[in-house]
Amino acid sequence: MSTTNEPATLRGKHLLGIADLTPEEIVLILDTADAMKEVGSRAIKKVPALRGRTVVNLFFEPSTRTRTSFEIAEKRLSADTLNLAVASSSVVKGESLADTVHNIEAMSPDMIVMRHASSGACEFLSRICKSRIVNAGDGMHEHPTQALLDAYTIRSHKGRIAGLKVAILGDLLHSRVLRSNLLLLRKLGAEVWVCGPPTLMPPGIERYGVHPTTSVDDAVRDADVVMMLRIQLERMQGLFFPSLREYFSVFGMTPERVALATPDAIIMHPGPMNRGVEIDSAVADAPNSVILEQVSNGVAVRMAVLYLLAGGSEA
Amino acid sequence: MAILLKHARVVDPRNGRDGEFDVRIDNGVVAAVGKGLPVDGATVIALPAGTVITPGLIDMHVHLREPGQEHKETIATGAAAAVAGGFTAVACMPNTDPVNDHAAITDLIKLKAREAGLARVYPIGAVSRGSKGEQLTEIAELRQAGCVALSDDGRPVATSLLMRRALEYAGMFGMPIIDHCEDPSLKGDGVAHEGYHAARLGLRGIPGEAEELWIERDITLAGMTHGIFHVAHMSTAGSLRAVRNGKSRGIRVTTEVAPHHFVLTDEALEGYDTNVKMNPPLRSDIDRDALIAGLADGSIDVIATDHAPHHRDEKHVEFDRAPFGITGLETCVSLTFDRLVHRGVIPLRRMVELLSVNPSAILRVPGGSLSEGVPADITILAPDLAVTVDVAAMKSRSKNTPFGGWTLRGGIVGTIVGGELKYANSLAPGGDALAAGFAR
Numbered sequence: 001m002s003t004t005n006e007p008a009t010l011r012g013k014h015l016l017g018i019a020d021l022t023p024e025e026i027v028l029i030l031d032t033a034d035a036m037k038e039v040g041s042r043a044i045k046k047v048p049a050l051r052g053r054t055v056v057n058l059f060f061e062p063s064t065r066t067r068t069s070f071e072i073a074e075k076r077l078s079a080d081t082l083n084l085a086v087a088s089s090s091v092v093k094g095e096s097l098a099d100t101v102h103n104i105e106a107m108s109p110d111m112i113v114m115r116h117a118s119s120g121a122c123e124f125l126s127r128i129c130k131s132r133i134v135n136a137g138d139g140m141h142e143h144p145t146q147a148l149l150d151a152y153t154i155r156s157h158k159g160r161i162a163g164l165k166v167a168i169l170g171d172l173l174h175s176r177v178l179r180s181n182l183l184l185l186r187k188l189g190a191e192v193w194v195c196g197p198p199t200l201m202p203p204g205i206e207r208y209g210v211h212p213t214t215s216v217d218d219a220v221r222d223a224d225v226v227m228m229l230r231i232q233l234e235r236m237q238g239l240f241f242p243s244l245r246e247y248f249s250v251f252g253m254t255p256e257r258v259a260l261a262t263p264d265a266i267i268m269h270p271g272p273m274n275r276g277v278e279i280d281s282a283v284a285d286a287p288n289s290v291i292l293e294q295v296s297n298g299v300a301v302r303m304a305v306l307y308l309l310a311g312g313s314e315a
Numbered sequence: 316m317a318i319l320l321k322h323a324r325v326v327d328p329r330n331g332r333d334g335e336f337d338v339r340i341d342n343g344v345v346a347a348v349g350k351g352l353p354v355d356g357a358t359v360i361a362l363p364a365g366t367v368i369t370p371g372l373i374d375m376h377v378h379l380r381e382p383g384q385e386h387k388e389t390i391a392t393g394a395a396a397a398v399a400g401g402f403t404a405v406a407c408m409p410n411t412d413p414v415n416d417h418a419a420i421t422d423l424i425k426l427k428a429r430e431a432g433l434a435r436v437y438p439i440g441a442v443s444r445g446s447k448g449e450q451l452t453e454i455a456e457l458r459q460a461g462c463v464a465l466s467d468d469g470r471p472v473a474t475s476l477l478m479r480r481a482l483e484y485a486g487m488f489g490m491p492i493i494d495h496c497e498d499p500s501l502k503g504d505g506v507a508h509e510g511y512h513a514a515r516l517g518l519r520g521i522p523g524e525a526e527e528l529w530i531e532r533d534i535t536l537a538g539m540t541h542g543i544f545h546v547a548h549m550s551t552a553g554s555l556r557a558v559r560n561g562k563s564r565g566i567r568v569t570t571e572v573a574p575h576h577f578v579l580t581d582e583a584l585e586g587y588d589t590n591v592k593m594n595p596p597l598r599s600d601i602d603r604d605a606l607i608a609g610l611a612d613g614s615i616d617v618i619a620t621d622h623a624p625h626h627r628d629e630k631h632v633e634f635d636r637a638p639f640g641i642t643g644l645e646t647c648v649s650l651t652f653d654r655l656v657h658r659g660v661i662p663l664r665r666m667v668e669l670l671s672v673n674p675s676a677i678l679r680v681p682g683g684s685l686s687e688g689v690p691a692d693i694t695i696l697a698p699d700l701a702v703t704v705d706v707a708a709m710k711s712r713s714k715n716t717p718f719g720g721w722t723l724r725g726g727i728v729g730t731i732v733g734g735e736l737k738y739a740n741s742l743a744p745g746g747d748a749l750a751a752g753f754a755r
Contacts, residue, residue, distance in 0.1 A: 098631055118633030119517035120587030139635070140517030176517060203520065204511025238503075 010308050014126045014133040017142035018183040026184060030152050032304035033297070039076055040300060049307050050079035053110040057083045058101070059136070060116040065271055065295060066136050066146070070113050073302035082109075097121065098128055105129055111309065114138070119176075132309050140174050146270050147180035149301040151188065153294050154225055157266050162189030167219040167261070169251060170229030170278045173200040173240075177270045178229055182208045195219035196251060199240040216250075216257055223261040227268040228253055228278045244277050254280045266290045317341040317357035318734075318752060323366040323695070328664050328672055329684035338368055340691040343734035348685055360752035363744040365699060366728060369667045370684050371403025371692030373674040374644060376468075376493075376547060376571060376619035379405070379436070382423060383412025388624040388712045390424060393644070394433035396622070396711035398738040400644040401727040403692035404435035405622075406678055409446065410469040416441035416452045418460035425461050433737050434730075435692070437463040437680055442481045442492060448473025451480060458488050463678045466493035468547055471529055478533060482542025491543040491569070491677060496529035496554070497521075497595070506635045508581040508596040516584055518634065521596055523551035530554050534561035534568055545677055546570040548621045550595035552605035559614045569677050571617035574643060574650040575717070577606045583717065589630045589637035590717040593623065610669065611660050616677065618669045620647045624713030642711050646718045649702045652725020656698065663698070691734035697743045700726035 007028055012020050021029075039047055055074045059067050067083065074081040086100060097116070104112065111132045114122055119139030126133045137143040151161060158164055166185055172178050172194055182205075185192050192210040194201075195218075205212050213219050220226055231247060241247050258267065267279075267289040275281045284291060318340040325336040325348060337352040338345065362368075379393035388396075390407075397405045407424065409415035415424065421438045428436035440462035444450045446469065454465065465485055472478040472494050481492050502525045507513040509520025530546055534557060537544035546558060549570045561568040575593065580600045583591045591597055609615040623640025630637050651670070655661045661669070671694075675683030682692050706719035729749040730738040736753035740746040 096628070096632055116633070118635045120634045123587050124633060138517070140519075142517070173514075179515065179517060202514035203509055204514055207511050 009311065014122070015144055015305055015309060016122050016126060016133065016135050018144045018147050018180045018187070019142070021187070023187045026148070026151065026187060029148055029301065029304050029308060030155060032308055033152050033300040036303035036307070037297070037300035039303070045076050046078055047076065048078045050074065050077040050310055053079045053310060054108070055079045055081050055111045055113060055306070056104055056109045057081060058086060058104065058112055058114045059084065060086050060114070061137070063115050063136070065298070066115065069295070069298040070136060070302050073299050073306060076299070077303055077306055079306070097124070101125055101129060105131060111306065134305060134309065137176055140176050140179070142180045143176040144180050145298070145302050145305055146177050147184040148305065149294055149298040150181055150227070150268060150270070151184055152297045152301050153268065153290055154266070156297070157290065158224060161185065163191070164224040165191045165193065165222055166225040166227065167193045167195060167223040168227045168229065169195040169216065169219060169253065171200050171231050171235060172196045172205065172229065173202050174232065174235070175229045181227070182210055186210070193219040193223070197241050217260055220257055221260045223265055225266055225268060226253065226258060226261055229270065230272060231274055231278045233274070248277055252276070252278060252280060253283050255282050255286070258283055264288070268294060270294070317346065317355070319352060319354060319357035319359045320368060321359055321361050322364065323362040323368045325368045325685065326663050326667050327370060327685040328668050329370070330686060332685070333664055338685065338693070340693070340731070340734045343691055345685050345687055345689050345691050347687055358752050358755050360748055362695070362728070362748070365697070366745050367663065367696040367698055368685070369694050369696060370671045371682050371730070371732065372401050372648070372670040372694045373404045373406070373678075373680070373682055374402045374620050374622065374647065375406040375617060375674040375678055377405045377407050377622040377644065378410065378624065378640070379407040380411060380624060381427060382420065386626050390427040390436060391431035391433070392710060392712040393622070393624070394428060394431045394436060396642070396644040396709065397434035398730040398732065399710045399727070400646070401648045401694045401696065401730055402434055402644060403694060403730060403732045404437060404680065404682060405644070406437040406439050406463060408466060408468040409439055409441040414441050414446050415439070415462070416444050416446065418453070418456045421457055421460035421462055434732060437461070437678060439464045439466050439468070439493065441465065442467045442472050443477060446470055448477055451477070451484065454485055454488070454490070458490060463680055464491045464493050464545070466495070466547065468493065468495045471495050471497050471499065475532060475536065479536050479540055482536055482540040482544065486540060486542040489543065489679060491545040493545045493547050494529070494533050495547050496526050496533060498525040498528050501525035501528070506592060506596070507584055508598050510581055510599055512581045512584045516587065518584065521594070523553055523598060523602065526551055526595055527553040527557055530557045534558070534566055537561070537568055538564065538566045541567070543567045548573050548576070548595055548619070549615070550576050550598050550606070551602045555605050555609045555614060562614065569616040569673070571619040572606050572610065572615050573619060573621045574647050575641060577603060577610060578650050578654050579603070579717070587634045588717060589632065589634055590641055590715050592634060592637050592639055593621070593641050594639035607655070607660055610655060616669070616673045618647065618651060619674070620644055624711055625715045626713060627715070630715050640715070642709070642713055642716045645709050645711060646704055646716060648696065648727055649704070649723040649725050650718070652698055653723040657724050691731055693731040695728040695731070695745070695749065696725070697728050697745070698725050700724070700743050702726040
């Protein structure tokens, strides 16, 4: 699966977004994740790659899945990890992000994994920090490890990314998962269709080289991958659509709609799901749903990212 | 003490002058402008060839932050930034803390400006008490105290009824209503121009139509009331169309554009520099090009900076948490020279109209000409001076500019207010001679 000119490591010091990665670097991460996945299948799920390194998981937004996934990945690499759910501490006392992070840096961590509600917060951090920064989701901007684990999951089922038709449906406007996925899938040569109500379509989305549509049928027809994005319940207040009920009737992924896709299409969702809003339970729990596999693969992919950022040594 | 400025090119559109003239300053006023004026006891200051003398520049849209936010700027530091930027006068917006909605606050601003003794400061009063959009301020009293216009800037004039009444009532004093045009519900919690770049970066958008709709409202009301409407910091092509249309119908509407809107576009958002966050936001290249065309063809009346100082701590945060606004007083002239004059968009005469003649006419304040007998408010410019924007050397208390380190062609030699030299640029040819001449 690896290309001949595959680099040995990543050029950048940080992982701020898919935008900064070359196709070769993306493939390197996915190939490395293959090796990491094997670690997770051992009886003793641990390698010494990050022994003696300190990783701080700095989460300014609630997160169960991503935070847990990073923590398990760090522990399997033998890093010393520290979890800070900052929403409940300094920020409430009025401390700025810069001050919070400078205080953490004073204790010499090697890496900071950050989730933050503000787009660009990780880039801001990378300008003021010495540590390596891993973006675990910044506002509506990027969620690179999610896109990498999605690509890993797609590749493990389809053997490739290039040439696949991928349909992404849901709240496109507010989704960092979408933005990272569009960049990654286009860099690796997939044909991407995005579908949602016009109120949730990001301006200029066609500049990503994708096909925007409001027709679920057009998006899903002959798709190899059908990916739903979460509809946040509070979007109704922004007048983006009239009701969850109507959203489901127009855009919800039902078995009938999935039937338009290729027979071996896979169903994906980054979670957390709203059953009966963007996805029917019959689709979420169907045999071709890989939603839980995405979660499992998340650990391997994050191990690969941390390992490669740390220099890829001491494997 | 009389001063005779010699050998400079005088650009004074109101008097139809553009050529080499001597300017005599005596007793704080322009005593004479002519060719080969006799020395007659004056101190002669010979300016280097290429130096330009213009009526004092006026920035009709600045935020001086005093009273209430002196950590960002004071009237004294803002006035120092003004003269360093070539401005002999500024008009300051009322969104201080408290809001300039009462004569006592206007008095305070005038007092602080007198104490500073640098640029002239013309206060702009609030349209509504506390700029809350409910009750009119005591407009006659504000005018008597020295307010030259009315605005709830920072916020739009909240309701159509309030705008109607303000236009009607202030119209009797010839005072313009300067509106920050923006439909609040369309703006929402947006932080950047709604378009590809904001979408890519995950920044919530402010559509250009939020501004355009509001301008259409205000033009309609200005037509209805025969009041005087001035559009603050206009930023889009659609807004310009609306203003042109209003002017063609004889409605009393004028407009200003800030340098950052004719220099930068929303592409500058890449990198999330909070010093490119302002409201209205940096727009698309189509909008920027339309504004440049409007500056060239005369449909835009004024260049005003919307000088909005913010403390470093306030800007050193996540993009969406940073306040809107950048400083502008000390970069305006260089940006205008470099991007408009030297690129052939506008001649120097038009630059003087945009920065001096028209703002003085709209605000009905002195200045805008070098007629004999007027107060000697004079800006001396070096059109070919190579300027590297040095943020650390700026006089403003705040340093929130995206133009730090930029190299631009065109700058200031000196600034004279009421016949007194308030600023001389030692980095410009003639700057030291100017300082020495006035010191004698």
